[in-house]
Amino acid sequence: MQLISAPAWLPFGLLGLSIASTGLAVMHSERPAFLRHLWLVLLGLATCAGMAAGVLRPIALASIAALLAFAWLATRHGKTAVRAVFTILTLVLALALAMHAVPGYDNPLLLKDVRLSAHSAPYTLYANFDKGVVGLVLLVLFCRRASSWRDFAVASKSQAPVLAGLLCGVLSIGWAIGFVHPDFKLSPFLPLFAVINLLFVCVAEEAFFRGVIQEQLARYSDAMAVVVSGLLFGAAHLGGGWQFGALASLAGLGYAVLYSRTKRIEIPIAAHFVLNLVHFVAFTYPRAG
Structure with missing residues:
Protein backbone atom coordinates (compact mmCIF):
# COMPACT_ATOMS: atom_id res chain seq x y z
CA MET A 1 0.00 0.00 0.00
CA GLN A 2 1.23 3.47 -0.92
CA LEU A 3 0.95 5.70 2.11
CA ILE A 4 0.28 9.41 1.63
CA SER A 5 0.74 12.11 4.24
CA ALA A 6 -2.08 13.41 6.40
CA PRO A 7 -2.14 16.81 4.63
CA ALA A 8 -2.64 15.02 1.30
CA TRP A 9 -5.75 13.27 2.65
CA LEU A 10 -7.37 16.58 3.68
CA PRO A 11 -8.34 17.84 0.19
CA PHE A 12 -9.94 14.48 -0.63
CA GLY A 13 -11.81 14.43 2.67
CA LEU A 14 -13.17 17.92 2.02
CA LEU A 15 -14.04 17.07 -1.59
CA GLY A 16 -15.79 13.91 -0.42
CA LEU A 17 -17.79 15.94 2.11
CA SER A 18 -18.69 18.38 -0.65
CA ILE A 19 -20.03 15.55 -2.81
CA ALA A 20 -21.89 14.05 0.15
CA SER A 21 -23.46 17.43 0.98
CA THR A 22 -25.07 17.82 -2.46
CA GLY A 23 -28.34 16.46 -1.10
CA LEU A 24 -28.67 19.86 0.57
CA ALA A 25 -28.35 21.62 -2.77
CA VAL A 26 -31.65 20.58 -4.36
CA MET A 27 -32.72 23.81 -6.01
CA HIS A 28 -36.38 23.72 -4.92
CA SER A 29 -35.41 23.02 -1.33
CA GLU A 30 -36.62 25.37 1.40
CA ARG A 31 -33.38 24.92 3.32
CA PRO A 32 -31.32 28.04 4.11
CA ALA A 33 -29.13 29.30 1.28
CA PHE A 34 -25.96 28.47 3.22
CA LEU A 35 -26.88 24.79 3.38
CA ARG A 36 -27.84 24.73 -0.31
CA HIS A 37 -24.43 26.17 -1.19
CA LEU A 38 -22.38 24.27 1.36
CA TRP A 39 -20.98 22.09 -1.44
CA LEU A 40 -19.37 25.16 -3.01
CA VAL A 41 -17.82 26.26 0.29
CA LEU A 42 -16.39 22.78 0.82
CA LEU A 43 -15.11 22.68 -2.76
CA GLY A 44 -13.28 25.95 -2.14
CA LEU A 45 -11.73 24.57 1.03
CA ALA A 46 -10.78 21.33 -0.74
CA THR A 47 -9.09 23.31 -3.50
CA CYS A 48 -7.13 25.41 -1.01
CA ALA A 49 -6.11 22.29 0.88
CA GLY A 50 -5.11 20.63 -2.39
CA MET A 51 -2.87 23.55 -3.27
CA ALA A 52 -1.26 23.49 0.19
CA ALA A 53 -0.71 19.71 0.05
CA GLY A 54 0.74 19.71 -3.46
CA VAL A 55 -2.13 17.68 -4.89
CA LEU A 56 -3.11 20.64 -7.10
CA ARG A 57 -0.95 23.08 -9.00
CA PRO A 58 -2.13 26.61 -9.91
CA ILE A 59 -3.07 25.59 -13.46
CA ALA A 60 -5.67 23.18 -12.03
CA LEU A 61 -7.63 26.12 -10.62
CA ALA A 62 -8.32 27.37 -14.14
CA SER A 63 -9.88 24.07 -15.20
CA ILE A 64 -12.05 23.90 -12.06
CA ALA A 65 -13.24 27.47 -12.59
CA ALA A 66 -13.91 26.78 -16.28
CA LEU A 67 -15.93 23.65 -15.50
CA LEU A 68 -18.05 25.56 -12.99
CA ALA A 69 -18.60 28.42 -15.45
CA PHE A 70 -19.42 26.16 -18.40
CA ALA A 71 -21.85 24.04 -16.35
CA TRP A 72 -23.57 27.10 -14.87
CA LEU A 73 -24.06 28.71 -18.29
CA ALA A 74 -25.21 25.38 -19.77
CA THR A 75 -27.99 25.09 -17.21
CA ARG A 76 -28.83 28.70 -16.34
CA HIS A 77 -28.49 30.78 -19.53
CA GLY A 78 -31.75 31.90 -21.11
CA LYS A 79 -30.91 31.15 -24.75
CA THR A 80 -31.19 27.56 -25.95
CA ALA A 81 -28.33 27.86 -28.45
CA VAL A 82 -25.99 29.22 -25.80
CA ARG A 83 -26.96 26.44 -23.41
CA ALA A 84 -26.22 23.83 -26.08
CA VAL A 85 -22.77 25.26 -26.76
CA PHE A 86 -21.84 25.34 -23.09
CA THR A 87 -23.26 21.85 -22.53
CA ILE A 88 -20.84 20.56 -25.19
CA LEU A 89 -17.97 22.52 -23.64
CA THR A 90 -18.85 21.10 -20.23
CA LEU A 91 -18.87 17.54 -21.57
CA VAL A 92 -15.53 17.97 -23.37
CA LEU A 93 -13.80 19.47 -20.33
CA ALA A 94 -15.40 16.94 -17.96
CA LEU A 95 -14.23 14.06 -20.14
CA ALA A 96 -10.70 15.48 -20.32
CA LEU A 97 -10.59 15.85 -16.54
CA ALA A 98 -11.96 12.35 -15.95
CA MET A 99 -9.31 10.94 -18.31
CA HIS A 100 -6.61 12.91 -16.45
CA ALA A 101 -5.70 14.78 -19.64
CA VAL A 102 -5.77 18.20 -17.98
CA PRO A 103 -2.52 19.26 -16.27
CA GLY A 104 -2.24 20.48 -12.71
CA TYR A 105 -3.45 17.42 -10.78
CA ASP A 106 -1.01 15.18 -8.88
CA ASN A 107 -3.39 12.42 -7.84
CA PRO A 108 -1.87 10.23 -5.12
CA LEU A 109 -1.35 6.51 -5.60
CA LEU A 110 -3.09 4.54 -2.84
CA LEU A 111 -2.53 0.92 -3.91
CA LYS A 112 -0.08 -0.41 -6.49
CA ASP A 113 -0.24 -3.89 -8.02
CA VAL A 114 -1.93 -5.37 -4.95
CA ARG A 115 -3.34 -8.88 -5.30
CA LEU A 116 -6.53 -8.96 -3.26
CA SER A 117 -6.53 -12.76 -3.41
CA ALA A 118 -4.43 -15.56 -4.87
CA HIS A 119 -6.50 -15.76 -8.05
CA SER A 120 -6.97 -12.04 -8.72
CA ALA A 121 -5.11 -9.84 -11.17
CA PRO A 122 -3.02 -7.01 -9.66
CA TYR A 123 -5.04 -3.98 -8.56
CA THR A 124 -3.95 -0.34 -8.55
CA LEU A 125 -5.97 2.47 -6.98
CA TYR A 126 -5.60 6.25 -7.21
CA ALA A 127 -7.48 9.04 -5.45
CA ASN A 128 -8.48 11.24 -8.38
CA PHE A 129 -9.28 14.84 -7.45
CA ASP A 130 -10.03 15.82 -11.06
CA LYS A 131 -12.64 13.10 -11.52
CA GLY A 132 -14.16 13.92 -8.15
CA VAL A 133 -14.63 17.55 -9.18
CA VAL A 134 -16.34 16.42 -12.39
CA GLY A 135 -18.83 14.33 -10.42
CA LEU A 136 -19.53 17.13 -7.96
CA VAL A 137 -20.14 19.87 -10.53
CA LEU A 138 -22.28 17.73 -12.84
CA LEU A 139 -24.26 16.33 -9.92
CA VAL A 140 -25.18 19.77 -8.59
CA LEU A 141 -25.77 21.67 -11.83
CA PHE A 142 -27.12 19.04 -14.23
CA CYS A 143 -28.61 16.04 -12.46
CA ARG A 144 -32.21 15.36 -11.50
CA ARG A 145 -32.15 14.11 -7.94
CA ALA A 146 -34.38 12.67 -5.25
CA SER A 147 -36.12 15.34 -3.20
CA SER A 148 -35.62 13.53 0.12
CA TRP A 149 -34.35 10.31 1.70
CA ARG A 150 -37.92 9.01 1.64
CA ASP A 151 -38.17 9.75 -2.07
CA PHE A 152 -34.90 7.88 -2.63
CA ALA A 153 -36.05 4.93 -0.50
CA VAL A 154 -39.37 4.62 -2.36
CA ALA A 155 -37.64 4.75 -5.75
CA SER A 156 -35.03 2.21 -4.62
CA LYS A 157 -37.66 -0.21 -3.38
CA SER A 158 -39.61 0.03 -6.64
CA ILE A 177 -16.76 -15.82 -19.95
CA GLY A 178 -13.98 -16.26 -17.38
CA PHE A 179 -13.54 -12.59 -16.55
CA VAL A 180 -14.24 -13.20 -12.84
CA HIS A 181 -14.59 -16.19 -10.53
CA PRO A 182 -16.35 -16.50 -7.16
CA ASP A 183 -13.89 -15.39 -4.49
CA PHE A 184 -15.43 -14.20 -1.22
CA LYS A 185 -13.09 -12.05 0.87
CA LEU A 186 -13.15 -9.26 3.42
CA SER A 187 -10.07 -7.36 2.36
CA PRO A 188 -8.52 -4.79 4.73
CA PHE A 189 -8.71 -2.43 1.74
CA LEU A 190 -12.51 -2.70 1.55
CA PRO A 191 -13.29 0.58 3.41
CA LEU A 192 -10.79 2.49 1.26
CA PHE A 193 -12.20 0.97 -1.92
CA ALA A 194 -15.80 1.69 -0.88
CA VAL A 195 -15.24 5.38 -0.16
CA ILE A 196 -13.11 6.08 -3.23
CA ASN A 197 -15.34 4.05 -5.56
CA LEU A 198 -18.59 5.64 -4.43
CA LEU A 199 -17.54 9.28 -4.20
CA PHE A 200 -14.85 9.53 -6.87
CA VAL A 201 -15.93 6.92 -9.44
CA CYS A 202 -19.64 6.07 -9.35
CA VAL A 203 -20.86 9.64 -8.81
CA ALA A 204 -18.70 11.04 -11.62
CA GLU A 205 -19.52 8.32 -14.15
CA GLU A 206 -23.26 8.29 -13.52
CA ALA A 207 -23.50 12.08 -13.47
CA PHE A 208 -21.69 12.19 -16.83
CA PHE A 209 -23.38 9.33 -18.67
CA ARG A 210 -26.83 9.45 -17.12
CA GLY A 211 -27.26 12.95 -15.68
CA VAL A 212 -25.94 14.76 -18.75
CA ILE A 213 -25.72 12.53 -21.84
CA GLN A 214 -28.84 10.43 -21.26
CA GLU A 215 -30.86 13.38 -19.99
CA GLN A 216 -29.99 15.47 -23.06
CA LEU A 217 -30.72 12.66 -25.53
CA ALA A 218 -34.00 11.79 -23.81
CA ARG A 219 -35.43 15.04 -25.16
CA TYR A 220 -35.52 13.33 -28.56
CA SER A 221 -36.01 9.64 -27.72
CA ASP A 222 -35.93 7.94 -24.35
CA ALA A 223 -35.09 4.55 -25.89
CA MET A 224 -32.23 6.04 -27.89
CA ALA A 225 -30.95 7.80 -24.76
CA VAL A 226 -30.87 4.52 -22.82
CA VAL A 227 -29.02 2.64 -25.56
CA VAL A 228 -26.52 5.38 -26.40
CA SER A 229 -25.60 6.24 -22.82
CA GLY A 230 -25.26 2.55 -21.94
CA LEU A 231 -23.05 1.72 -24.91
CA LEU A 232 -20.92 4.83 -24.46
CA PHE A 233 -20.35 3.74 -20.86
CA GLY A 234 -19.12 0.39 -22.16
CA ALA A 235 -16.91 2.03 -24.78
CA ALA A 236 -15.27 4.13 -22.07
CA HIS A 237 -14.16 0.89 -20.37
CA LEU A 238 -12.70 -0.82 -23.44
CA GLY A 239 -9.23 0.03 -22.18
CA GLY A 240 -9.66 -2.94 -19.85
CA GLY A 241 -10.21 -5.32 -22.78
CA TRP A 242 -13.22 -6.48 -24.79
CA GLN A 243 -14.63 -8.55 -21.92
CA PHE A 244 -14.57 -5.57 -19.57
CA GLY A 245 -16.08 -3.36 -22.27
CA ALA A 246 -18.89 -5.84 -22.96
CA LEU A 247 -19.74 -6.26 -19.28
CA ALA A 248 -19.60 -2.49 -18.75
CA SER A 249 -21.98 -2.03 -21.70
CA LEU A 250 -24.45 -4.45 -20.12
CA ALA A 251 -24.12 -2.73 -16.76
CA GLY A 252 -24.42 0.70 -18.41
CA LEU A 253 -27.67 -0.32 -20.11
CA GLY A 254 -28.98 -1.43 -16.72
CA TYR A 255 -28.02 1.85 -15.08
CA ALA A 256 -29.64 3.73 -17.96
CA VAL A 257 -32.88 1.80 -17.57
CA LEU A 258 -32.93 2.56 -13.85
CA TYR A 259 -32.42 6.26 -14.54
CA SER A 260 -35.08 6.27 -17.25
CA ARG A 261 -37.59 4.64 -14.89
CA THR A 262 -36.90 6.90 -11.89
CA LYS A 263 -35.35 10.18 -13.13
CA ARG A 264 -33.31 10.25 -9.93
CA ILE A 265 -29.55 10.11 -10.38
CA GLU A 266 -29.05 8.54 -6.97
CA ILE A 267 -30.62 5.29 -8.21
CA PRO A 268 -28.04 4.45 -10.92
CA ILE A 269 -25.27 5.72 -8.62
CA ALA A 270 -26.42 3.28 -5.93
CA ALA A 271 -26.77 0.43 -8.45
CA HIS A 272 -23.30 1.11 -9.86
CA PHE A 273 -21.79 1.13 -6.38
CA VAL A 274 -23.60 -2.03 -5.24
CA LEU A 275 -22.47 -3.93 -8.34
CA ASN A 276 -18.86 -2.81 -7.83
CA LEU A 277 -19.02 -3.65 -4.12
CA VAL A 278 -20.41 -7.16 -4.72
CA HIS A 279 -17.75 -7.69 -7.38
CA PHE A 280 -15.03 -6.59 -4.92
CA VAL A 281 -16.25 -8.75 -2.03
CA ALA A 282 -17.60 -11.87 -3.73
CA PHE A 283 -15.55 -12.25 -6.92
CA THR A 284 -11.98 -11.92 -8.14
CA TYR A 285 -11.22 -8.21 -8.35
CA PRO A 286 -10.53 -6.44 -10.63
CA ARG A 287 -10.60 -9.63 -12.71
CA ALA A 288 -9.38 -13.21 -12.63
CA GLY A 289 -5.58 -13.44 -12.61
Whole structure:
Protein backbone atom coordinates (compact mmCIF):
# COMPACT_ATOMS: atom_id res chain seq x y z
CA MET A 1 0.00 0.00 0.00
CA GLN A 2 1.23 3.47 -0.92
CA LEU A 3 0.95 5.70 2.11
CA ILE A 4 0.28 9.41 1.63
CA SER A 5 0.74 12.11 4.24
CA ALA A 6 -2.08 13.41 6.40
CA PRO A 7 -2.14 16.81 4.63
CA ALA A 8 -2.64 15.02 1.30
CA TRP A 9 -5.75 13.27 2.65
CA LEU A 10 -7.37 16.58 3.68
CA PRO A 11 -8.34 17.84 0.19
CA PHE A 12 -9.94 14.48 -0.63
CA GLY A 13 -11.81 14.43 2.67
CA LEU A 14 -13.17 17.92 2.02
CA LEU A 15 -14.04 17.07 -1.59
CA GLY A 16 -15.79 13.91 -0.42
CA LEU A 17 -17.79 15.94 2.11
CA SER A 18 -18.69 18.38 -0.65
CA ILE A 19 -20.03 15.55 -2.81
CA ALA A 20 -21.89 14.05 0.15
CA SER A 21 -23.46 17.43 0.98
CA THR A 22 -25.07 17.82 -2.46
CA GLY A 23 -28.34 16.46 -1.10
CA LEU A 24 -28.67 19.86 0.57
CA ALA A 25 -28.35 21.62 -2.77
CA VAL A 26 -31.65 20.58 -4.36
CA MET A 27 -32.72 23.81 -6.01
CA HIS A 28 -36.38 23.72 -4.92
CA SER A 29 -35.41 23.02 -1.33
CA GLU A 30 -36.62 25.37 1.40
CA ARG A 31 -33.38 24.92 3.32
CA PRO A 32 -31.32 28.04 4.11
CA ALA A 33 -29.13 29.30 1.28
CA PHE A 34 -25.96 28.47 3.22
CA LEU A 35 -26.88 24.79 3.38
CA ARG A 36 -27.84 24.73 -0.31
CA HIS A 37 -24.43 26.17 -1.19
CA LEU A 38 -22.38 24.27 1.36
CA TRP A 39 -20.98 22.09 -1.44
CA LEU A 40 -19.37 25.16 -3.01
CA VAL A 41 -17.82 26.26 0.29
CA LEU A 42 -16.39 22.78 0.82
CA LEU A 43 -15.11 22.68 -2.76
CA GLY A 44 -13.28 25.95 -2.14
CA LEU A 45 -11.73 24.57 1.03
CA ALA A 46 -10.78 21.33 -0.74
CA THR A 47 -9.09 23.31 -3.50
CA CYS A 48 -7.13 25.41 -1.01
CA ALA A 49 -6.11 22.29 0.88
CA GLY A 50 -5.11 20.63 -2.39
CA MET A 51 -2.87 23.55 -3.27
CA ALA A 52 -1.26 23.49 0.19
CA ALA A 53 -0.71 19.71 0.05
CA GLY A 54 0.74 19.71 -3.46
CA VAL A 55 -2.13 17.68 -4.89
CA LEU A 56 -3.11 20.64 -7.10
CA ARG A 57 -0.95 23.08 -9.00
CA PRO A 58 -2.13 26.61 -9.91
CA ILE A 59 -3.07 25.59 -13.46
CA ALA A 60 -5.67 23.18 -12.03
CA LEU A 61 -7.63 26.12 -10.62
CA ALA A 62 -8.32 27.37 -14.14
CA SER A 63 -9.88 24.07 -15.20
CA ILE A 64 -12.05 23.90 -12.06
CA ALA A 65 -13.24 27.47 -12.59
CA ALA A 66 -13.91 26.78 -16.28
CA LEU A 67 -15.93 23.65 -15.50
CA LEU A 68 -18.05 25.56 -12.99
CA ALA A 69 -18.60 28.42 -15.45
CA PHE A 70 -19.42 26.16 -18.40
CA ALA A 71 -21.85 24.04 -16.35
CA TRP A 72 -23.57 27.10 -14.87
CA LEU A 73 -24.06 28.71 -18.29
CA ALA A 74 -25.21 25.38 -19.77
CA THR A 75 -27.99 25.09 -17.21
CA ARG A 76 -28.83 28.70 -16.34
CA HIS A 77 -28.49 30.78 -19.53
CA GLY A 78 -31.75 31.90 -21.11
CA LYS A 79 -30.91 31.15 -24.75
CA THR A 80 -31.19 27.56 -25.95
CA ALA A 81 -28.33 27.86 -28.45
CA VAL A 82 -25.99 29.22 -25.80
CA ARG A 83 -26.96 26.44 -23.41
CA ALA A 84 -26.22 23.83 -26.08
CA VAL A 85 -22.77 25.26 -26.76
CA PHE A 86 -21.84 25.34 -23.09
CA THR A 87 -23.26 21.85 -22.53
CA ILE A 88 -20.84 20.56 -25.19
CA LEU A 89 -17.97 22.52 -23.64
CA THR A 90 -18.85 21.10 -20.23
CA LEU A 91 -18.87 17.54 -21.57
CA VAL A 92 -15.53 17.97 -23.37
CA LEU A 93 -13.80 19.47 -20.33
CA ALA A 94 -15.40 16.94 -17.96
CA LEU A 95 -14.23 14.06 -20.14
CA ALA A 96 -10.70 15.48 -20.32
CA LEU A 97 -10.59 15.85 -16.54
CA ALA A 98 -11.96 12.35 -15.95
CA MET A 99 -9.31 10.94 -18.31
CA HIS A 100 -6.61 12.91 -16.45
CA ALA A 101 -5.70 14.78 -19.64
CA VAL A 102 -5.77 18.20 -17.98
CA PRO A 103 -2.52 19.26 -16.27
CA GLY A 104 -2.24 20.48 -12.71
CA TYR A 105 -3.45 17.42 -10.78
CA ASP A 106 -1.01 15.18 -8.88
CA ASN A 107 -3.39 12.42 -7.84
CA PRO A 108 -1.87 10.23 -5.12
CA LEU A 109 -1.35 6.51 -5.60
CA LEU A 110 -3.09 4.54 -2.84
CA LEU A 111 -2.53 0.92 -3.91
CA LYS A 112 -0.08 -0.41 -6.49
CA ASP A 113 -0.24 -3.89 -8.02
CA VAL A 114 -1.93 -5.37 -4.95
CA ARG A 115 -3.34 -8.88 -5.30
CA LEU A 116 -6.53 -8.96 -3.26
CA SER A 117 -6.53 -12.76 -3.41
CA ALA A 118 -4.43 -15.56 -4.87
CA HIS A 119 -6.50 -15.76 -8.05
CA SER A 120 -6.97 -12.04 -8.72
CA ALA A 121 -5.11 -9.84 -11.17
CA PRO A 122 -3.02 -7.01 -9.66
CA TYR A 123 -5.04 -3.98 -8.56
CA THR A 124 -3.95 -0.34 -8.55
CA LEU A 125 -5.97 2.47 -6.98
CA TYR A 126 -5.60 6.25 -7.21
CA ALA A 127 -7.48 9.04 -5.45
CA ASN A 128 -8.48 11.24 -8.38
CA PHE A 129 -9.28 14.84 -7.45
CA ASP A 130 -10.03 15.82 -11.06
CA LYS A 131 -12.64 13.10 -11.52
CA GLY A 132 -14.16 13.92 -8.15
CA VAL A 133 -14.63 17.55 -9.18
CA VAL A 134 -16.34 16.42 -12.39
CA GLY A 135 -18.83 14.33 -10.42
CA LEU A 136 -19.53 17.13 -7.96
CA VAL A 137 -20.14 19.87 -10.53
CA LEU A 138 -22.28 17.73 -12.84
CA LEU A 139 -24.26 16.33 -9.92
CA VAL A 140 -25.18 19.77 -8.59
CA LEU A 141 -25.77 21.67 -11.83
CA PHE A 142 -27.12 19.04 -14.23
CA CYS A 143 -28.61 16.04 -12.46
CA ARG A 144 -32.21 15.36 -11.50
CA ARG A 145 -32.15 14.11 -7.94
CA ALA A 146 -34.38 12.67 -5.25
CA SER A 147 -36.12 15.34 -3.20
CA SER A 148 -35.62 13.53 0.12
CA TRP A 149 -34.35 10.31 1.70
CA ARG A 150 -37.92 9.01 1.64
CA ASP A 151 -38.17 9.75 -2.07
CA PHE A 152 -34.90 7.88 -2.63
CA ALA A 153 -36.05 4.93 -0.50
CA VAL A 154 -39.37 4.62 -2.36
CA ALA A 155 -37.64 4.75 -5.75
CA SER A 156 -35.03 2.21 -4.62
CA LYS A 157 -37.66 -0.21 -3.38
CA SER A 158 -39.61 0.03 -6.64
CA GLN A 159 -36.49 -0.81 -8.66
CA ALA A 160 -35.12 -3.58 -6.42
CA PRO A 161 -36.08 -6.37 -8.90
CA VAL A 162 -34.28 -4.54 -11.73
CA LEU A 163 -31.18 -4.12 -9.57
CA ALA A 164 -31.23 -7.78 -8.57
CA GLY A 165 -31.51 -8.84 -12.21
CA LEU A 166 -28.69 -6.50 -13.17
CA LEU A 167 -26.38 -7.89 -10.47
CA CYS A 168 -27.10 -11.50 -11.36
CA GLY A 169 -26.89 -10.90 -15.09
CA VAL A 170 -23.60 -8.97 -15.20
CA LEU A 171 -21.75 -11.11 -12.67
CA SER A 172 -23.07 -14.40 -14.06
CA ILE A 173 -21.98 -13.48 -17.59
CA GLY A 174 -18.64 -12.28 -16.22
CA TRP A 175 -18.17 -15.70 -14.59
CA ALA A 176 -19.34 -17.54 -17.72
CA ILE A 177 -16.76 -15.82 -19.95
CA GLY A 178 -13.98 -16.26 -17.38
CA PHE A 179 -13.54 -12.59 -16.55
CA VAL A 180 -14.24 -13.20 -12.84
CA HIS A 181 -14.59 -16.19 -10.53
CA PRO A 182 -16.35 -16.50 -7.16
CA ASP A 183 -13.89 -15.39 -4.49
CA PHE A 184 -15.43 -14.20 -1.22
CA LYS A 185 -13.09 -12.05 0.87
CA LEU A 186 -13.15 -9.26 3.42
CA SER A 187 -10.07 -7.36 2.36
CA PRO A 188 -8.52 -4.79 4.73
CA PHE A 189 -8.71 -2.43 1.74
CA LEU A 190 -12.51 -2.70 1.55
CA PRO A 191 -13.29 0.58 3.41
CA LEU A 192 -10.79 2.49 1.26
CA PHE A 193 -12.20 0.97 -1.92
CA ALA A 194 -15.80 1.69 -0.88
CA VAL A 195 -15.24 5.38 -0.16
CA ILE A 196 -13.11 6.08 -3.23
CA ASN A 197 -15.34 4.05 -5.56
CA LEU A 198 -18.59 5.64 -4.43
CA LEU A 199 -17.54 9.28 -4.20
CA PHE A 200 -14.85 9.53 -6.87
CA VAL A 201 -15.93 6.92 -9.44
CA CYS A 202 -19.64 6.07 -9.35
CA VAL A 203 -20.86 9.64 -8.81
CA ALA A 204 -18.70 11.04 -11.62
CA GLU A 205 -19.52 8.32 -14.15
CA GLU A 206 -23.26 8.29 -13.52
CA ALA A 207 -23.50 12.08 -13.47
CA PHE A 208 -21.69 12.19 -16.83
CA PHE A 209 -23.38 9.33 -18.67
CA ARG A 210 -26.83 9.45 -17.12
CA GLY A 211 -27.26 12.95 -15.68
CA VAL A 212 -25.94 14.76 -18.75
CA ILE A 213 -25.72 12.53 -21.84
CA GLN A 214 -28.84 10.43 -21.26
CA GLU A 215 -30.86 13.38 -19.99
CA GLN A 216 -29.99 15.47 -23.06
CA LEU A 217 -30.72 12.66 -25.53
CA ALA A 218 -34.00 11.79 -23.81
CA ARG A 219 -35.43 15.04 -25.16
CA TYR A 220 -35.52 13.33 -28.56
CA SER A 221 -36.01 9.64 -27.72
CA ASP A 222 -35.93 7.94 -24.35
CA ALA A 223 -35.09 4.55 -25.89
CA MET A 224 -32.23 6.04 -27.89
CA ALA A 225 -30.95 7.80 -24.76
CA VAL A 226 -30.87 4.52 -22.82
CA VAL A 227 -29.02 2.64 -25.56
CA VAL A 228 -26.52 5.38 -26.40
CA SER A 229 -25.60 6.24 -22.82
CA GLY A 230 -25.26 2.55 -21.94
CA LEU A 231 -23.05 1.72 -24.91
CA LEU A 232 -20.92 4.83 -24.46
CA PHE A 233 -20.35 3.74 -20.86
CA GLY A 234 -19.12 0.39 -22.16
CA ALA A 235 -16.91 2.03 -24.78
CA ALA A 236 -15.27 4.13 -22.07
CA HIS A 237 -14.16 0.89 -20.37
CA LEU A 238 -12.70 -0.82 -23.44
CA GLY A 239 -9.23 0.03 -22.18
CA GLY A 240 -9.66 -2.94 -19.85
CA GLY A 241 -10.21 -5.32 -22.78
CA TRP A 242 -13.22 -6.48 -24.79
CA GLN A 243 -14.63 -8.55 -21.92
CA PHE A 244 -14.57 -5.57 -19.57
CA GLY A 245 -16.08 -3.36 -22.27
CA ALA A 246 -18.89 -5.84 -22.96
CA LEU A 247 -19.74 -6.26 -19.28
CA ALA A 248 -19.60 -2.49 -18.75
CA SER A 249 -21.98 -2.03 -21.70
CA LEU A 250 -24.45 -4.45 -20.12
CA ALA A 251 -24.12 -2.73 -16.76
CA GLY A 252 -24.42 0.70 -18.41
CA LEU A 253 -27.67 -0.32 -20.11
CA GLY A 254 -28.98 -1.43 -16.72
CA TYR A 255 -28.02 1.85 -15.08
CA ALA A 256 -29.64 3.73 -17.96
CA VAL A 257 -32.88 1.80 -17.57
CA LEU A 258 -32.93 2.56 -13.85
CA TYR A 259 -32.42 6.26 -14.54
CA SER A 260 -35.08 6.27 -17.25
CA ARG A 261 -37.59 4.64 -14.89
CA THR A 262 -36.90 6.90 -11.89
CA LYS A 263 -35.35 10.18 -13.13
CA ARG A 264 -33.31 10.25 -9.93
CA ILE A 265 -29.55 10.11 -10.38
CA GLU A 266 -29.05 8.54 -6.97
CA ILE A 267 -30.62 5.29 -8.21
CA PRO A 268 -28.04 4.45 -10.92
CA ILE A 269 -25.27 5.72 -8.62
CA ALA A 270 -26.42 3.28 -5.93
CA ALA A 271 -26.77 0.43 -8.45
CA HIS A 272 -23.30 1.11 -9.86
CA PHE A 273 -21.79 1.13 -6.38
CA VAL A 274 -23.60 -2.03 -5.24
CA LEU A 275 -22.47 -3.93 -8.34
CA ASN A 276 -18.86 -2.81 -7.83
CA LEU A 277 -19.02 -3.65 -4.12
CA VAL A 278 -20.41 -7.16 -4.72
CA HIS A 279 -17.75 -7.69 -7.38
CA PHE A 280 -15.03 -6.59 -4.92
CA VAL A 281 -16.25 -8.75 -2.03
CA ALA A 282 -17.60 -11.87 -3.73
CA PHE A 283 -15.55 -12.25 -6.92
CA THR A 284 -11.98 -11.92 -8.14
CA TYR A 285 -11.22 -8.21 -8.35
CA PRO A 286 -10.53 -6.44 -10.63
CA ARG A 287 -10.60 -9.63 -12.71
CA ALA A 288 -9.38 -13.21 -12.63
CA GLY A 289 -5.58 -13.44 -12.61
